[in-house]
Amino acid sequence: MNLIRLKEQKQAGKKNPSGRDPKGNTQQKLVRDDALNRKIKEYKDQGLTRKEAKEKADEWMKTQAALHDPDQIAGGNPLNVTGMGDKRINYSIGSQWKSRADDIEKQVRKYIKDNNLSEKDLEKIYLNIKLSCGGK
Secondary structure (H helix, E strand, C coil): CEHHHHHHHHHHHHHCCCCCCHHHHHHHHHHHHHHHHHHHHHHHHCCCCHHHHHHHHHHHHCCEEEEECCCHHHCCCCCCEEEEEEHHHHHHHHHHHHHHHHHHHHHHHHHHHHCCCCHHHHCCCECCCCCCCCCC
């Protein structure tokens, strides 16, 4: 991610407090539909009727969320949905990104100020950020 992308992401976050870019909705729907169809097939292959498989898959989908890597609020591409995962875990992790994104922005702003950079310079600079879980 470059500094311009970080700036764009922060602006999008101000317009949409969830941090989600609506451009990703179509892609998320495609991934969700694909996951649902695969789950229905999985249950049918286990011997359930189409109706039973659909009901069970619908229940499973209620526990799932479309995942981005990194999360959109951390600057992830809204069109890069990497799969489905446990909704509770995703929301828990996602809620932590706001403060992390703010910390990254503070460090970037300091770097910009300390190095007297222009907008043109920002296009050439990319961030190499190590994201960790649990402070490790």
